[in-house]
Amino acid sequence: xxxxxxxxxxxxxxxxxxxxxxxxxxxxxxxxxxxxVFETGKECIDQLHQNPDIISLDYRLPDxxxxxxxxxxKEHDENTGVLILSGQQDVSTAVQLMQHGADxxxxxxxxxxxxxxxxxxxxxxxxxxxxxxxxxxxxLTEKFQFSESIRGQSPAMHKVFDLLDKAVQSNITVSIxxxxxTGKELAAKAIHYNSSRAKNNFVAINVxxxxxxxxxxxxxxxxxxxxxxAITRKIGKFELANGGTLFLDEIxxxxxxxxxxxxxxxxxxxxxxxxxxxxxxxxxxxxVATHRNLAELVNQGVFREDLYYRLLGLxxxxxxxxxxxxxxxxxxxxxxxDTIKExxxxxxxxxxxxxxxLISYHFPGNIRELKAVIELAAVICTSNTIQRGDLQFNSPxxxxxxxxxxxxxxxxxxxIMRHYLDKYxxxxxxxxxxxxxxxxxxxxxxxxxxxxxxxLDQQNED
Numbered sequence: 001x002x003x004x005x006x007x008x009x010x011x012x013x014x015x016x017x018x019x020x021x022x023x024x025x026x027x028x029x030x031x032x033x034x035x036x037v038f039e040t041g042k043e044c045i046d047q048l049h050q051n052p053d054i055i056s057l058d059y060r061l062p063d064x065x066x067x068x069x070x071x072x073x074k075e076h077d078e079n080t081g082v083l084i085l086s087g088q089q090d091v092s093t094a095v096q097l098m099q100h101g102a103d104x105x106x107x108x109x110x111x112x113x114x115x116x117x118x119x120x121x122x123x124x125x126x127x128x129x130x131x132x133x134x135x136x137x138x139x140l141t142e143k144f145q146f147s148e149s150i151r152g153q154s155p156a157m158h159k160v161f162d163l164l165d166k167a168v169q170s171n172i173t174v175s176i177x178x179x180x181x182t183g184k185e186l187a188a189k190a191i192h193y194n195s196s197r198a199k200n201n202f203v204a205i206n207v208x209x210x211x212x213x214x215x216x217x218x219x220x221x222x223x224x225x226x227x228x229x230a231i232t233r234k235i236g237k238f239e240l241a242n243g244g245t246l247f248l249d250e251i252x253x254x255x256x257x258x259x260x261x262x263x264x265x266x267x268x269x270x271x272x273x274x275x276x277x278x279x280x281x282x283x284x285x286x287x288v289a290t291h292r293n294l295a296e297l298v299n300q301g302v303f304r305e306d307l308y309y310r311l312l313g314l315x316x317x318x319x320x321x322x323x324x325x326x327x328x329x330x331x332x333x334x335x336x337x338d339t340i341k342e343x344x345x346x347x348x349x350x351x352x353x354x355x356x357x358l359i360s361y362h363f364p365g366n367i368r369e370l371k372a373v374i375e376l377a378a379v380i381c382t383s384n385t386i387q388r389g390d391l392q393f394n395s396p397x398x399x400x401x402x403x404x405x406x407x408x409x410x411x412x413x414x415x416i417m418r419h420y421l422d423k424y425x426x427x428x429x430x431x432x433x434x435x436x437x438x439x440x441x442x443x444x445x446x447x448x449x450x451x452x453x454x455x456l457d458q459q460n461e462d
Contacts, residue, residue: 007032011055013044015062026117041069048076054123059086074101079130081123150190151334152327156319163316168194173313176289181366182318184289192245197285200244203237208253217274226275238271241284252292263307321363328358335374348381353388360418389425417445
């Protein structure tokens with residue numbers, strides 16, 4: 001809906017010329033009001049392309065009833081504020097019109113003209129709130145457009161984008177897998193806010209973050225008095241997500257007894273609140289995520305096989321950051337600009353030594369770790385260029401991270417060398433001494449590392 005440049009556009013639809021003239025005079029006292037008068041419903045409908053903000057509508061017009069005009073107005077823009085004026089007080093008619101979208105109903109009498117101004121002011125406030133909500137929803141939708149929310153140009157991410165697009169076009173259950181920090185919830189939000197369900201709720205719950213004894217109540221809700229402390233009725237996540245999307249994060253951590261109840265809810269498309277007896281239907285799209293291998297959990301007997309197949313749906317595997325090549329720098333630049341903007345910092349850029357260090361690092365914490373590293377670097381950097389020394393990697397050292405990928409002996413050696421270069425801030429003589437090798441060997445391995453990165457870049461381009 002578009003208002004006038006400096007104020008509010010108001011239509012007055014009234015066949016009583018004297019009354020219409022009076023209303024126009026009253027409303028025009030406010031210089032921000034642009035008021036137009038129409039004598040018939042058709043004249044008003046024909047001018048709806050002007051996108052009025054508020055319409056004062058006489059219920060009885062010479063060419064049609066007010067409810068017909070109201071219907072046309074709401075079909076054009078449901079957010080247009082409509083005030084109905086009627087020559088007689090008819091409660092049933094007023095109720096019916098309010099149910100069909102009218103915002104206010106006034107009976108024509110001696111006080112109507114004085115009340116008009118305050119009613120219009122009330123409608124303007126409602127209009128402002130509606131516009132704010134609409135703007136927030138629009139910003140949210142734009143924020144979660146694939147190209148804005150999930151950045152990357154690597155072949156691995158192009159495959160992800162293709163699957164996300166398929167997910168958006170249907171209501172199929174989606175299962176998102178990937179290591180911690182790869183952006184599973186972000187992918188789920190991107191699916192929701194680009195789908196036909198975007199106007200309804202996106203409800204997320206992390207299964208692993210809630211004690212098992214409370215999880216059932218969180219998911220299904222509970223009735224008053226159903227257990228100690230249940231002093232009021234609670235609406236669960238399934239109900240809150242009705243019409244929208246329910247995102248179950250870390251589904252692999254759910255205990256077996258609750259898995260059975262989830263399976264029944266998904267099969268029947270209904271839930272029963274804790275302590276209740278009445279089945280409650282729900283219509284929510286289900287998206288689940290886990291960093292664990294659900295198939296292995298099924299083999300281990302800790303995850304139900306029937307629930308596994310019910311949840312599998314469209315599987316989307318998010319690649320670890322170390323497999324995304326130049327995406328690391330794309331994301332790093334994005335996080336840097338966000339940090340500068342959010343903290344009102346001076347303009348800065350990533351230097352070549354910082355880029356080299358980022359590309360060669362393993363990132364066990366994936367995108368989440370990269371974001372934290374860049375934010376800290378931006379804060380501690382003393383110049384306008386972030387260099388190698390500004391990047392501090394403080395992820396826990398775990399032996400299993402080192403063996404996370406299958407690598408050749410050459411690649412293992414280069415990774416070991418890189419670890420020590422990062423540890424000693426690129427001081428090659430110190431690194432050579434720590435590894436018990438010559439400086440020329442370190443230089444040779446650096447050349448090999450560069451050649452490997454060029455090969456990876458070439459593969460990404462191909």
